[in-house]
Amino acid sequence: MPKNNIEEDWVYNNREFNLIFILFISSRKMTDNVSKERRREIMSSVRGKDTKPELIVRHFLFSKGFRYRLQNIKLPGKPDITLQKYKTVIFINGCFWHGHKDCKIYVMPKSNEKFWRDKIETNIARDKRNIAELKNLGWNVIILWECELKKTIRENTLTNLIESIPNAKIL
Ligand SMILES: [Zn+2]
Numbered sequence: 001m002p003k004n005n006i007e008e009d010w011v012y013n014n015r016e017f018n019l020i021f022i023l024f025i026s027s028r029k030m031t032d033n034v035s036k037e038r039r040r041e042i043m044s045s046v047r048g049k050d051t052k053p054e055l056i057v058r059h060f061l062f063s064k065g066f067r068y069r070l071q072n073i074k075l076p077g078k079p080d081i082t083l084q085k086y087k088t089v090i091f092i093n094g095c096f097w098h099g100h101k102d103c104k105i106y107v108m109p110k111s112n113e114k115f116w117r118d119k120i121e122t123n124i125a126r127d128k129r130n131i132a133e134l135k136n137l138g139w140n141v142i143i144l145w146e147c148e149l150k151k152t153i154r155e156n157t158l159t160n161l162i163e164s165i166p167n168a169k170i171l
Contacts, residue, residue, distance in 0.1 A: 053149040054092045065171035077130030088140040095146045099124045
């Protein structure tokens with residue numbers, strides 16, 4: 001793998017990097033009036049894997065009897081959830097980082113717009129490549145967006161999710 005690809009991979013895959021970057025940017029504004037609770041929330045999201053939307057999906061699948069593998073590094077794009085039995089992978093995408101089209105969450109920051117646009121377009125292109133590769137390998141690929149897991153529409157999203165898993169047997 002060429003060097004710059006490795007670097008890109010690192011930046012792309014490393015949510016900690018992205019979140020720390022946000023923290024860095026917002027640190028100027030972050031004064032002592034940020035509550036302890038909020039701070040804890042931010043720090044726990046910085047720690048990585050267990051972002052909330054992903055937990056919602058995991059708990060739901062588990063309760064329905066699905067067993068899965070997390071962050072499967074053996075597959076293109078390191079899918080968040082792999083359901084080996086159903087040859088299905090699930091990505092739970094943050095709307096901003098993955099450039100969710102026509103989504104309210106995906107709003108370009110006013111400053112450094114070009115930087116962010118380039119960065120996110122790179123992510124979108126990479127997602128496309130990974131999905132194509134996974135499909136070529138015979139995987140059923142499901143993308144869930146962070147905004148689809150908002151409380152008001154979550155149930156609907158999760159019901160549709162089950163329907164997108166071929167031959168799924170639920171509890
Ligand atoms: Zn969205």
